Amino acid sequence: MSSEVYDCIVIGAGIQGSCTAYHLAKNQKKTLLLEQFVLPHSRGSSHGQTRIIRKSYPEDFYIHMMTETYQLWAQMEKEAGVQLFRRTGLLVLGPENGDYKKIKANLQQHKVPIVLLEKEEFNKHIPNMNLTPGDGALVDTTAGLLYADRALRSAQRLFQSYGGVIKDGQKVTDINPGSVVTVATASGTYRGRSVVITAGPWANTLLANVGLELPLQVVKINVCYWGEKVPGSYHISRRFPCFVQVESKESKHHIYGFPSNEYPGLMKVCYHAGSETNPDFRDKQTDKTDIDIISRYIARCFPALEPIPAVVETCLYTNTPDTHFVLDRHPTHSNIIIGAGFSGHGFKFGPLIGKILYELSMGQAPSYDLSPFRIARFQHRQKSAL
Numbered sequence: 001m002s003s004e005v006y007d008c009i010v011i012g013a014g015i016q017g018s019c020t021a022y023h024l025a026k027n028q029k030k031t032l033l034l035e036q037f038v039l040p041h042s043r044g045s046s047h048g049q050t051r052i053i054r055k056s057y058p059e060d061f062y063i064h065m066m067t068e069t070y071q072l073w074a075q076m077e078k079e080a081g082v083q084l085f086r087r088t089g090l091l092v093l094g095p096e097n098g099d100y101k102k103i104k105a106n107l108q109q110h111k112v113p114i115v116l117l118e119k120e121e122f123n124k125h126i127p128n129m130n131l132t133p134g135d136g137a138l139v140d141t142t143a144g145l146l147y148a149d150r151a152l153r154s155a156q157r158l159f160q161s162y163g164g165v166i167k168d169g170q171k172v173t174d175i176n177p178g179s180v181v182t183v184a185t186a187s188g189t190y191r192g193r194s195v196v197i198t199a200g201p202w203a204n205t206l207l208a209n210v211g212l213e214l215p216l217q218v219v220k221i222n223v224c225y226w227g228e229k230v231p232g233s234y235h236i237s238r239r240f241p242c243f244v245q246v247e248s249k250e251s252k253h254h255i256y257g258f259p260s261n262e263y264p265g266l267m268k269v270c271y272h273a274g275s276e277t278n279p280d281f282r283d284k285q286t287d288k289t290d291i292d293i294i295s296r297y298i299a300r301c302f303p304a305l306e307p308i309p310a311v312v313e314t315c316l317y318t319n320t321p322d323t324h325f326v327l328d329r330h331p332t333h334s335n336i337i338i339g340a341g342f343s344g345h346g347f348k349f350g351p352l353i354g355k356i357l358y359e360l361s362m363g364q365a366p367s368y369d370l371s372p373f374r375i376a377r378f379q380h381r382q383k384s385a386l
């Protein structure tokens, strides 16, 4: 074991761990970022070309957090000298009385600039799309997409430029709590005054080493790309926005998509649910129920797309029962910090999550009220061995 003691060891180099490491190193903390796979990899939740960024949430606390998050992304873009955000607007659709109504009211209350689209003028603004009778439609004009792979790489590069150390291809196999925490991998043992666990779908595997089990469900998401019948019909250059259909005839879960841009002639449209999986054995699963749901939705609402996917990739969600994140200290080891359960919507918050986990790891008061994200909210279901 080396005699070196890090201020913090971050376990897991997805977007949350990489952004946490970035904040730590930027604040002159001696930091080690450990990753089980050789980087870059596509086995967790943070790979792929794009993610939606939006203030369109029914909850106040997410809208509130997004204000600073946009600023932090802009700051990271400036430091990295790379474009990470593209404003496309976000079209939000759904039955007038459901979650759509809550999102609309929340955006209006927080004075987020939106455009309400009446059905008569819908196709003037959004061509090649059928608005479902009874659905409301609005555009959150501040929203857009994040270039995810670039953002992840930028966070890691900036971390290194501030003096941080990344050791990839090193799976953490044991964590020994104490005032100095010991972290073991097959290649070495490392010591840190604090540890941040941001292990995505593997969170519970790691937490078992420190006597904790959270109610997390790992879900496999089929990332589907659909061919444009006329290439360019939904292209980003024609200002087609990102969209979220919050509920639909086909499903109570969101269906969401991006303007075509990533692969020529293909538009990415996904379903916000999937089947439960084991992150190490997900490749054997062949459940296509979700793809059938998107297919039916596309046939009905996107007449200029082929309703059979041309490309299907995979990605993982790690869901909590209430879909809110876990951002907290370990209940008995206060220098072990947990960032988990990002429930398929955590990427956009990356730099803010990183800042919050940095604050917790340094024993500082967090900048935000973390009560929605506390472990204690699961008390009745937690199988803690503490």
Ligand SMILES: Cc1cc2nc3c(=O)[nH]c(=O)nc-3n(C[C@H](O)[C@H](O)[C@H](O)COP(=O)(O)OP(=O)(O)OC[C@H]3O[C@@H](n4cnc5c(N)ncnc54)[C@H](O)[C@@H]3O)c2cc1C
Pocket: 011, 012, 013, 014, 015, 016, 017, 034, 035, 036, 037, 043, 044, 045, 046, 047, 050, 051, 052, 053, 170, 171, 172, 173, 198, 199, 200, 201, 202, 203, 206, 221, 222, 223, 270, 315, 316, 317, 339, 340, 342, 343, 344, 345, 346, 347, 348, 349
């Ligand atoms: C298809 C899809 C679409 C999405 N769309 C959006 C969107 O539009 N907007 C949005 O905001 N969010 C979106 N999300 C959610 C977002 O991408 C995730 O919330 C986020 O990437 C989670 O990041 P993470 O760092 O927690 O997890 P991960 O990226 O999985 O990172 C965890 C890392 O920990 C490593 N690790 C695990 N165990 C160990 C160990 N023992 N030792 C060392 N390393 C370990 C893993 O290898 C991995 O690299 C989407 C997710 C998916 C899958």
Ligand SMILES: O=C(O)[C@@H]1CCCC=N1
Pocket: 052, 053, 054, 244, 254, 256, 272, 344, 345, 346
């Ligand atoms: O977080 C997001 O914006 C996307 C789209 C809605 C469902 C989940 N992820």
